[in-house]
Amino acid sequence: MKRRDFVTRIIVAGSALSMGVSCGRKIEGDQQETPAPLSEATEPQRTITEPAREIPVIAETDVLVIGGGPAGVAAAIAASRAGAETYLVERYNHLGGLWTGGLVLPLLSTHAVDKQKRRKQVIYGLGGEMAQRLFDMEMAIHEVNPIIDPEAGKYILDEMIVESGVKMLYHSWGVNAIMEGNTIKGVFIESKSGRQAVLAKVVIDCTGDGDVFHWAGDSYETMNYHIGLVHRLGNIDRIDKNKPGYKKMPLGQPTPIPSVNWVNMHGLNDQDGIDMQNLSQLQLQYRKEIWESVERIKKVPGHENVFLLDTASQMGVRMSRIVEGEYKLTLEDTMTFKQFDDVIGISGAWTSMLYKGNKVLAYERPLWQIPYRSLLPKKTENLLVAGRCFCFEQALVEDTRIIGTCLITGHGAGAAAAIAANDRVTVREIDRQKLRKTLEEQNVWFG
Amino acid sequence: MNLTKPKYIRRVSTVVAVLLALPLQLGIFTGLYMWLSPFAMLNSLFLLKSMVWLNILGWSILLVSFFRNRWFCRYMCPVGLGCDSFSKWGKHSRAFVKKIPRLGRWLALLSLAAALTGIPFFILLDPLSVFNGFFAAFASDISLAVIVSFIGLPVLLIIHLFLPGIWCGKLCPLGGLFDELSTWRKWIAKTLLKKKNISTEQNVGRRMFIASGTGLLAGVFIPSLLHAERKQFFRPPASLRGNLFNTLCVRCGSCIKACPSDIIIHHSGKKNLTAWMTPEISFENKGYCLEDCNLCGTVCPTGSISPFTLNAKKKLFIGSINIRLEDCLLSDFKECDRCKSVCSYDAIQIVASQNIMMKPLADLNKCVGCGACAAVCPTETISMIPLKKTTSSEEVSQNTYEFF
Numbered sequence A: 001m002k003r004r005d006f007v008t009r010i011i012v013a014g015s016a017l018s019m020g021v022s023c024g025r026k027i028e029g030d031q032q033e034t035p036a037p038l039s040e041a042t043e044p045q046r047t048i049t050e051p052a053r054e055i056p057v058i059a060e061t062d063v064l065v066i067g068g069g070p071a072g073v074a075a076a077i078a079a080s081r082a083g084a085e086t087y088l089v090e091r092y093n094h095l096g097g098l099w100t101g102g103l104v105l106p107l108l109s110t111h112a113v114d115k116q117k118r119r120k121q122v123i124y125g126l127g128g129e130m131a132q133r134l135f136d137m138e139m140a141i142h143e144v145n146p147i148i149d150p151e152a153g154k155y156i157l158d159e160m161i162v163e164s165g166v167k168m169l170y171h172s173w174g175v176n177a178i179m180e181g182n183t184i185k186g187v188f189i190e191s192k193s194g195r196q197a198v199l200a201k202v203v204i205d206c207t208g209d210g211d212v213f214h215w216a217g218d219s220y221e222t223m224n225y226h227i228g229l230v231h232r233l234g235n236i237d238r239i240d241k242n243k244p245g246y247k248k249m250p251l252g253q254p255t256p257i258p259s260v261n262w263v264n265m266h267g268l269n270d271q272d273g274i275d276m277q278n279l280s281q282l283q284l285q286y287r288k289e290i291w292e293s294v295e296r297i298k299k300v301p302g303h304e305n306v307f308l309l310d311t312a313s314q315m316g317v318r319m320s321r322i323v324e325g326e327y328k329l330t331l332e333d334t335m336t337f338k339q340f341d342d343v344i345g346i347s348g349a350w351t352s353m354l355y356k357g358n359k360v361l362a363y364e365r366p367l368w369q370i371p372y373r374s375l376l377p378k379k380t381e382n383l384l385v386a387g388r389c390f391c392f393e394q395a396l397v398e399d400t401r402i403i404g405t406c407l408i409t410g411h412g413a414g415a416a417a418a419i420a421a422n423d424r425v426t427v428r429e430i431d432r433q434k435l436r437k438t439l440e441e442q443n444v445w446f447g
Numbered sequence B: 001m002n003l004t005k006p007k008y009i010r011r012v013s014t015v016v017a018v019l020l021a022l023p024l025q026l027g028i029f030t031g032l033y034m035w036l037s038p039f040a041m042l043n044s045l046f047l048l049k050s051m052v053w054l055n056i057l058g059w060s061i062l063l064v065s066f067f068r069n070r071w072f073c074r075y076m077c078p079v080g081l082g083c084d085s086f087s088k089w090g091k092h093s094r095a096f097v098k099k100i101p102r103l104g105r106w107l108a109l110l111s112l113a114a115a116l117t118g119i120p121f122f123i124l125l126d127p128l129s130v131f132n133g134f135f136a137a138f139a140s141d142i143s144l145a146v147i148v149s150f151i152g153l154p155v156l157l158i159i160h161l162f163l164p165g166i167w168c169g170k171l172c173p174l175g176g177l178f179d180e181l182s183t184w185r186k187w188i189a190k191t192l193l194k195k196k197n198i199s200t201e202q203n204v205g206r207r208m209f210i211a212s213g214t215g216l217l218a219g220v221f222i223p224s225l226l227h228a229e230r231k232q233f234f235r236p237p238a239s240l241r242g243n244l245f246n247t248l249c250v251r252c253g254s255c256i257k258a259c260p261s262d263i264i265i266h267h268s269g270k271k272n273l274t275a276w277m278t279p280e281i282s283f284e285n286k287g288y289c290l291e292d293c294n295l296c297g298t299v300c301p302t303g304s305i306s307p308f309t310l311n312a313k314k315k316l317f318i319g320s321i322n323i324r325l326e327d328c329l330l331s332d333f334k335e336c337d338r339c340k341s342v343c344s345y346d347a348i349q350i351v352a353s354q355n356i357m358m359k360p361l362a363d364l365n366k367c368v369g370c371g372a373c374a375a376v377c378p379t380e381t382i383s384m385i386p387l388k389k390t391t392s393s394e395e396v397s398q399n400t401y402e403f404f
């Protein structure tokens, strides 16, 4: 009996002991590492003062659009058609921005899914008109997200600008905002003709990089993203697949011209698109790499005739500045059919997404509204922002920066600017009902 | 009608237990009732030598039961209610059942002793786990393992149509634990507090000696007899490894019910019988392990999945990434960076593969195998592969392996 009692006690004591030593069970992570302070002490930049000078005012207009990319062209035409005198300033020799000069040929995203789960076209208005004209010329392929021919694109955009009576100024850089307090009064431009001023009741920033709101002193985020350089290949139709040793090579995607492919470039991550040293470096590196890549393709049997048709005349800067506007459009807004009372149009989506833990495939993505407020910078008066730098959260970037969305925001901004100029109110004060009516008259689709 | 009668209280408790056991996306309340079982709790404590705050529930029941034997059975046990009801409905006499020895206490002692040295032997017989496991079946797609998990409770109940009262009185290790406790209380009262008028059982010591001894030995030897997992699969983050997991997990299915992205399923690998019905992560339905979720660790009543902070998640590996570049859109010069954009652990970079051609590159030290990239990838480029050893972080192994 004694011995058993002893064992019993040992066991009771053992269990008690094991409880005594037991510790809490929870896996904690590491403490957050504090980022190391930037060690490079940058030397203060040397500066020099430019003497003050008188600048000729070459025009006084209702609406001034800076930048002739998809957003800028749409804005200028919409404003002009709505009855405002409109000026469009573009630094290069063509319209369409990255769409044409950047050789980014697919117009995304023309389609999306409505509440009844039907996938339908959402891009109408000026974007629809441009696409239609290109289809009529047989210079666009694919009904959903059409791929266009860049020269045809430049051609019809010129044509539409001329038809709508927009005053076009090529080869001119916008270089600074003309401000009176918080109100923008025009923009200084610079060209072979020298420095000049264009005064306007309303200015629309369609530079893609948000140059104008930057000059005007508005606040913005900067987003470093991947930068690429697109190129095109010729003689695709003369590839001989039966040649001994033939191997399928990645040659990009077809364009409306059967012998020509366009080749997208993702490019390096995390690049600063408004640092010209960096952009120049990338330009040099990419052009060399494209050349080498085409040389390698030509060496593969059957590909001897393929040649480098062109590299894009505009570097593919996807993102840079994003303005801080009156409303920041969110990913959630685009996933939940969010309704805005100041909607200026509806856009589509082209990427698959993880949203709240669920996968949403590209062709299941809902259509989404864009509110006018997101084009209004917080501070500056009479400035509108359209194109890839309007106000949205970065999670949404893949769907806001694309051409279709730029066309919609441009269209809305142009119509709004015309209304503000005609009604002699600020862009913040315009009648939203009237804006909606004007846009409907100009064929914008509201679902 | 006196609502404080045990009968009524037990009915209410059962309703609560059912609600908590159903797969209703209750967050941290999922399967909360399971935490009331001191049997499962002590097994886990003896094996892992660690506790969490929620164990207060189990300790409270233990404390009350020390002074009021079988209090839990009478007032709170949903399985007890079921067994009693079925016993009443069956038309058989109790004479046969009376002859069966009361095995529950043996099971309890053996199990706890074995847990101390390495294997919580009869933890699967915990009534609340059988009960919770039944409801877990509703949270999973059907498989053989799910069916097994599902039939436990009905079989137990149906047996009572023929052998009334056999579970609670004779077999239940939780009930056995309570009985054992009360025996100890009496023993303490008599021998330590020198109370004369208390009658104690004769053979307490003998039972303790045999059951614990066998248990301790079993705990030392049996784990080495279990063969290692033959086929590797994905376990929830912060899971114990291999057979340690398999023997401690009570198959209550709380993790399966709690997972908001529905990626935890009952394991039913034909070659891994010991792992049957334990949680397995399946990426089949393109779900992934959410970066802002730690529910499975929080709801696990045994610590098979350890609780973990969200911050710890970047070190808790579930699996690893495998990239088949030939399918990647980037290999075709198409615009894509979905995988990189969804990775919460910054594990994927898009880098140059050859001149202007880019490719996704994963940092295997950062990739925890959450599966987000595989879920979002528009092509079949990315898949998840299990870790060589089904897993947990180093912290977990430090926490639990120093004893082996």
Ligand SMILES: Cc1cc2nc3c(=O)[nH]c(=O)nc-3n(C[C@H](O)[C@H](O)[C@H](O)COP(=O)(O)OP(=O)(O)OC[C@H]3O[C@@H](n4cnc5c(N)ncnc54)[C@H](O)[C@@H]3O)c2cc1C
Pocket: A066, A067, A068, A069, A070, A071, A072, A089, A090, A091, A092, A095, A096, A097, A098, A099, A102, A104, A105, A106, A107, A108, A109, A172, A173, A174, A175, A206, A207, A208, A209, A211, A228, A229, A230, A264, A265, A266, A315, A316, A317, A318, A386, A387, A388, A389, A401, A402, A403, A404, A406, B335
């Ligand atoms: C490599 C790459 C691939 C892409 N792929 C696709 C795709 O497949 N489909 C899709 O829909 N989208 C794609 N995009 C995105 C899309 O092409 C652009 O985001 C879109 O064209 C932006 O339009 P925007 O009008 O806002 O700006 P931009 O197209 O950048 O146009 C801005 C215009 O303003 C001019 N400008 C700028 N600053 C000044 C200034 N200071 N003074 C005067 N003029 C100025 C520029 O010369 C340019 O013409 C891609 C982008 C890149 C870079």
Ligand code: SF4
Pocket: B320, B321, B342, B343, B344, B345, B346, B347, B348, B362, B366, B367, B368, B369, B370, B371, B372, B373, B374
């Ligand atoms: S599985 Fe993919 S998303 Fe998840 S950590 Fe690894 S690389 Fe990142």
Ligand code: SF4
Pocket: B327, B328, B329, B330, B336, B337, B338, B339, B340, B360, B376, B377, B378, B379, B381, B382
């Ligand atoms: S998501 Fe898939 S296709 Fe896209 S870059 Fe990543 S691996 Fe390639």
